[in-house]
Each structure stands twice: as C-alpha cells, then as structure tokens.
Amino acid sequence: QAVITQSHCLLSAVVSGKQQVVAEILPGQSVWLNGVLKVQNSTQFGQGVAMLAPNCHVGAALGKSNAMPEEHTPMQGYLVTKDNVRLYADSRRDSAVVAELKPHLRYPFVAAQDGWYKVRFGGKTLFIAVPDVEKDRGIAVLTYHHLLKNAENHYFRQTSTTTSVTAFEQQMALLKQQGYRTISLYDIENYLDGSAHFSDKLISITFDDGLESV
Template identity: 45%
Template structure:
C-alpha cells in the first residue's frame, strides 16, 4: 500500500505552509497572530484526524491521530496548526482540535532538545503509536508505511519486549520494535557510461558501462516499486537529521559527464520522473556538442549540460585531477592538500555557470585520503562520495560516503535486494574506467 497523495491544490497549499515554517516567517505573513498567539498551545483532538508532512519531494498523509488525545501545537495559519513530526514538522487541521491552554512553560518541549541516538525506524506497514511502552497502553494514533522516523530512545520492558521512544508533538510516544525495522541507510547508486548493445564494440568488458535497455528496466523497477529519488541536498538533510525522507528513498549519481548520459540516461529519467546528480569533470566540458561516436568516450557540451538540468543536479568531479599517475594510482593521492584544494575550488567556479550551489564532490576513481577530505572542507564542499560499497546514514563521515554499483550483469532481483533496507558489506568497488 502506498502513501495517499493529495490534490494539486492541497499539495501546493501544504508546500507553501511548510516553506513558510522553514523560513521562520510566521508573524510576518499572518498578521492575525501576535507574539502572545505564537506561544505553543496544548490541544485535544476532537475527532480522528489525518496528519500531513513533507516527506522527500511530496506533501503526503503521514498518519492518523485518535480522538480525545492531547498534543502540543503551534499556530501557523487560519487553517492549520503545526507540530513536531520526525526531523521537521507535521500539519493538523484547526477544525480537528480544541485548544485547551497556552503556557510559556511548555509541557513536553524538553523533548525537542533530547539528543537523538542517530538511528531511525522504518515503517513497513501502518504502525501503531502508543502512549506508553506497554501493549495495554492507550493508542495515540498510527504512522503510515514508508516513513523513516528518528528514535530518541530504546526501552526493554519486563516481558523482554523492545520499544522505541519517539517524539510527536513535543511528547514521548512509543512503537513496538517488532512492528517496524531499523534504518540501514540510503543507497547512492553509481552510473557512468550507457550504450546500446548493438553499438558497444569497445566497452563490453567494462563493468561501468550499462546497456540502455538494462538502464531503462532498472529505472522502471524503481518507479514501479515506489522508490523516490532524492537530491544530495535532501540527503545532506537526512544525514544532519533536519528533513524527513521516505523509507524507499535513494540517490542516483552519474560520474564523469559523458555524452552517453545525455543521449540515453536523460530521456529515461525524464520518462519515469526521476532525478539524479551528474558529477562533472569541469575541464572536459565541450564548448559545442560533438557528433555522436559510440566508439569513443565523449563528454557533454555546455548546451547539453544545461538541457539535462531538467532532471540532473550538476556537481563536481574535480577539474584536472581525473587521471592516473605513472604508478597507476589516482593522481589526487600524490598531490598536496593545497594543490587538491585549488583544483576543487577551480571546479566549483567552472560549474557555477550551471549551478550556483556546487557543494558536493565525487573523488576521481574513488581515490581519497586525509588531505583530500580536508581540501574538500576548505574548498566549501558539504559532502563527498567514494567508491566504497555500502549505504549511508546519520553518523557517517560526510566526506567519505559509500555508494553502490548496479552492474550490467545484475538482474532486477539482485538490484532489488541490494537497495532494500538491509545491511551492505563494506569493501572496495571495482575501479571505474
């Protein structure tokens, strides 16, 4: 069962509300609320109420709260209150609640300052929220499936049952551990070169070359299975515990900036309404498009890069560092921190013609060390990806993020297993071309 989607009008309205919250512009745009009215309000839910929140790219129904339960909310507009939900905010209709009292001594607000344990639960089905960690406890409501929700504590009861403590509406609520899964991380998938089998004469034995039909099948599976492609900006928020993303979330990345991505990957992603990140070697951008030659590794032009931005976010794969040294190792590993930083900065400047916010980096051939990590920080990057196999989750080093390859020899079943919410062994990936 997938999460219920709302009408365009509802989505636009709710999105405006969430953006309104994020900008802390409560009073500026709603003159009816003065400073006193911004005080949190304890409310009683007067009828079973659906709740909304932004999760990934969409405003969706995220659960239901039961009649006669109480919670802490904040005035937002004439139609909605907001309340603490996951790493951000949820919305509840004003018509569904009855204000009881206002107080500067907020009853449960201390929970918002509780240090999270950097672990999320995942709902795989509609999941009961209890008021206390006991099976005979009253029920506060239900979370929808396909959510990642931050855990603030674990409790082992006398009957040996394990419970997860969560924060909803600035109050502690509880979920049975056996009714959900632990979050094992978000997969970042890696692609490079895409060709038709009929034209692939020189790259058949290159593991990083994928056929156009296989790529189409893989993207069709993601869409059919309900996966949502999130941006690296959203992934950064997930790692920083500042946004809500769905359980079935992943990131698509394409290294190098090859023309085959424009020719074959771009239309497929557009067809399935998926988004991706293109890590571009900025020194290899062509001034004008080249005539297509499948026997050569060609790079995208300025106009082609601008066109793919409909679905691709442009980020850095360095400027002059994408090459091997004489000892067959990534040349980056033989450079000083200062020289690496200069290259990283050069790449950012060169790519600003496509994106003013170049803050993510892919190390060439996956080669990195302590100097590269420090250089990335100093050059203003927020995250960097490697070729170490695995998923990413809060607590990981943001400058050494793991990724996963889906090889041309992998079946859809193998792909499904690799990206599902299971652990991935950490080991080096095959070097790319």
C-alpha cells in the same frame, strides 16, 4: 500551548516533496501546538512539523500535560512504517495509544531499549514496539559511469564501469515497477541530518566522471 484532541485529528506534512497525510491523533490525547513551535495549527512531527487538518477539534489541556516539552533530543536513526503504527504513551502495549503513523514513512527515533523505540511526537516522548516497524537501512545511491549502446561498444564490453543502454533502461523500469522514486543528493543531505520528511521507497541515481556518453 498544550491541547487535547476531542476527535480523530489527521496530520499532514511534506514527504519526499509531496504533501500527504502522515499521522492521526486519537481522541482524548494531548499534544503541543503552535505556542511552542510557532507554526500555526501545527505540532512536532519527527524533527519538523505537521499541520493539523482544519476540522480537528481541540481544547486546552490541563495539569501535567501542560508541562514544558523536553528539549530537542538527537535522533539515532530512522524507522520505516509498512502499515499503520501505534505510538504508545509508555513502553507497554496496554498503555494509551496517543497517535498512529501512516504506512510508508521514515520516522526518526531517539533511543532503543527493551523491545521499544523512543520517538518524539507532538512535543512528547512516545513509544513504538520494535515488531511494529522496520529499522531503516538507508537510501541506496546507484552510481553509473559509462552508458553505451551495444552497437557502439567496441572496447568496453568487459569493464564493470560500462552499462549498456538496454540494461540501464531495464533497471530504471524495474525500479519504477517496484514503486521507487528518485531523489537528489541535496535530498540525501536532508535525509542524513533529519531536516526533511521522507517516504520508504527512495533511491538516488548518480553519474560519475562526466563521460561524453552520459
């Protein structure tokens, strides 16, 4: 079912394991709802869905906007939103703004050309201007091997695979101070195949070899 929003309409989704507001559909813009996605009061968001706020006012859309949505298009990568990001109906700044993405999100794009990214949103192909976002460079995975207190480290001070407990604590404190959250390798798998939504400042921490010190 295609509907047209009659007021500002907030969308929420689970992002990095936490429910939050992820986008806002502007008044007078049409999106596809649960008739296609079969999830009550939801619309397409990235490769998943986002829920419409209970106070969203919508009405049936007529004419061209009721055409069937395009088939699934494979994503080519993610974009990172640092601020509110406009989704345009066409690859022109003077075209209608359909919705805005909220800051600190990773959002998949399906193509890039002539200064614009094509994305899928609400069952439609929309456009984001290249200067408005950053290209996602991936999620860093830190690998540690051997953790030792300095007083215990009699043999491995010069080895690159050994980290002092003090240094490890300082590195973890710095990541927390900078606003990073840790995610599991299962989350990394979902990130790679686009099956879940993720925020921008994420990191995964692993320990190799299963040494007794760990």
